[in-house]
Amino acid sequence: MKFPGQRKSKHYFPVESRDPLTNELNPVISPKHTHITGIDQTLVDIEAHVDQAFIDRHQLVKGNSLLIDDLAAQTLYQELQDKQLITAEFAGGTIGNTLHNYSTLADGRSVMFGVMSQNITIGDYAYRYLCNTSSRVDLNYLQAVNGPVGRCFTLISDCGERTFAISKGHMDKLTPEFIDEKLVKTGAALTLTAYLMRAGDDPITQAAMQAIEYAHQANVPVVLTLGTRFLIEDDPKWWQQFISEHVTVLAMNEEEAEALTGESDVLLACEKALEWCDLILCTAGSRGLFMAGYTDEAFKRTTSHTLLPGAIPEFNQYEFSRPMLKTDCEQALKVYSHIAPFMGGPEKITNTNGAGDGALSALLHDMAANVFHRSNVEQSSKHRFEALSYSSFAQICKYANRVSYEVLAQHSPRLSRGLPEREESLEEAYWER
Numbered sequence: 001m002k003f004p005g006q007r008k009s010k011h012y013f014p015v016e017s018r019d020p021l022t023n024e025l026n027p028v029i030s031p032k033h034t035h036i037t038g039i040d041q042t043l044v045d046i047e048a049h050v051d052q053a054f055i056d057r058h059q060l061v062k063g064n065s066l067l068i069d070d071l072a073a074q075t076l077y078q079e080l081q082d083k084q085l086i087t088a089e090f091a092g093g094t095i096g097n098t099l100h101n102y103s104t105l106a107d108g109r110s111v112m113f114g115v116m117s118q119n120i121t122i123g124d125y126a127y128r129y130l131c132n133t134s135s136r137v138d139l140n141y142l143q144a145v146n147g148p149v150g151r152c153f154t155l156i157s158d159c160g161e162r163t164f165a166i167s168k169g170h171m172d173k174l175t176p177e178f179i180d181e182k183l184v185k186t187g188a189a190l191t192l193t194a195y196l197m198r199a200g201d202d203p204i205t206q207a208a209m210q211a212i213e214y215a216h217q218a219n220v221p222v223v224l225t226l227g228t229r230f231l232i233e234d235d236p237k238w239w240q241q242f243i244s245e246h247v248t249v250l251a252m253n254e255e256e257a258e259a260l261t262g263e264s265d266v267l268l269a270c271e272k273a274l275e276w277c278d279l280i281l282c283t284a285g286s287r288g289l290f291m292a293g294y295t296d297e298a299f300k301r302t303t304s305h306t307l308l309p310g311a312i313p314e315f316n317q318y319e320f321s322r323p324m325l326k327t328d329c330e331q332a333l334k335v336y337s338h339i340a341p342f343m344g345g346p347e348k349i350t351n352t353n354g355a356g357d358g359a360l361s362a363l364l365h366d367m368a369a370n371v372f373h374r375s376n377v378e379q380s381s382k383h384r385f386e387a388l389s390y391s392s393f394a395q396i397c398k399y400a401n402r403v404s405y406e407v408l409a410q411h412s413p414r415l416s417r418g419l420p421e422r423e424e425s426l427e428e429a430y431w432e433r
């Protein structure tokens with residue numbers, strides 16, 4: 001597994017490299033591997049640029065992700081084709097994207113649970129999904145179904161806002177037996193999306209609940225990303241309850257944070273949501289991103305960055321601490337961190353689709369790196385106490401933000417390659433080894 005983010009890595013990798021002086025004496029160490037798991041609705045994104053009239057005509061809601069029936073999908077697809085509006089088609093799904101990006105960044109294994117068409121022909125959507133997924137994403141546990149995967153019409157408006165219309169195909173047919181207990185229990189994290197809870201009578205919701213149960217039995221962190229504010233707005237109380245019962249790490253954007261907590265200020269929303277979970281990643285578009293979580297009083301570390309004003313004054317004071325589970329803290333302290341977009345954001349943003357998923361994959365990489373390091377270098381001073389991640393809040397913010405920038409700068413929500421090893425924009429001292 002690669003080092004999470006770019007900086008001095010005095011404690012870390014590669015854990016398999018040996019001391020040249022004792023090379024002859026020591027046996028070759030082959031590191032123990034770490035993986036993460038996730039569940040998704042197998043979806044291909046069909047991207048098109050449309051105007052408001054198009055959205056209205058098809059009874060969609062700007063910014064929302066709505067399920068549409070076969071007839072509506074047929075009409076919509078026909079119009080896109082007739083007017084030659086389709087600009088790209090690639091594998092999507094919020095967890096599919098996250099796992100792909102995780103595997104690309106970490107050069108590590110992720111396992112996806114979901115469905116795949118039994119019969120595939122070259123060029124069809126199922127085929128495209130497989131072609132556009134990193135070979136480090138393990139797709140061997142997918143459940144074969146007798147029908148198509150889902151299609152996600154990704155409609156981009158002039159303002160860059162995206163609206164999703166989902167034609168579900170067989171994407172929700174995943175059954176609980178296809179969740180591999182051992183893989184979930186040995187993973188560094190289980191990643192889920194709120195979309196899994198809107199499957200109606202289809203079994204994917206039960207499959208997700210089964211995976212959550214396995215994760216809880218083995219103390220594997222459950223990571224939930226909220227998807228869209230519309231889903232949360234429908235019943236915030238239900239989501240609050242769900243999160244407090246099942247979720248360790250919550251990923252959302254500021255709109256979803258408001259829908260969940262009723263607080264329009266990101267910091268206050270995070271403060272409230274910390275009552276239900278242990279760690280939060282909240283993206284805030286052109287304002288960058290926030291993290292919030294807990295650390296133990298005994299292990300808090302003071303930032304050397306400027307203290308920031310906000311609804312919680314000097315909120316970033318302890319951002320150099322590492323996130324911990326609240327229950328692992330003797331005296332839990334709430335910690336917040338913020339970062340503005342990397343280099344102010346790319347010069348041109350064609351669309352922001354997947355920028356939030358990208359940030360989450362960086363956080364997952366850092367969490368998995370911690371597990372990886374702990375299982376290989378158990379004696380390291382890093383593991384004197386149980387932390388949820390390898391790096392501090394501030395460092396994860398930096399990394400997550402950098403990955404979002406990369407997603408924004410390219411066209412697809414999935415990274416085509418990892419980050420550059422070294423960057424001109426970062427000062428030389430950063431690289432000192």
Ligand SMILES: Nc1ncnc2c1ncn2[C@@H]1O[C@H](COP(=O)(O)OP(=O)(O)OP(=O)(O)O)[C@@H](O)[C@H]1O
Nearest residue numbers: 283284285286288289341345353354355356357404
């Ligand atoms: N207009 C922008 N300028 C600069 N950076 C941006 C802009 N929009 C987004 N970003 C970067 O991308 C990150 C994620 O963006 P955003 O909050 O839009 O995610 P999101 O709504 O969760 O996206 P998605 O659901 O499509 O994955 C931000 O934290 C920031 O780093």
Ligand SMILES: O=c1[nH]cnc2c1ncn2[C@@H]1O[C@H](CO)[C@@H](O)[C@H]1O
Nearest residue numbers: 041065092093094152164195354413
């Ligand atoms: O209902 C859904 N289930 C799973 N993924 C979805 C759904 N709606 C949209 N996306 C996915 O969200 C990604 C950007 O974050 C898009 O790639 C799209 O495929």
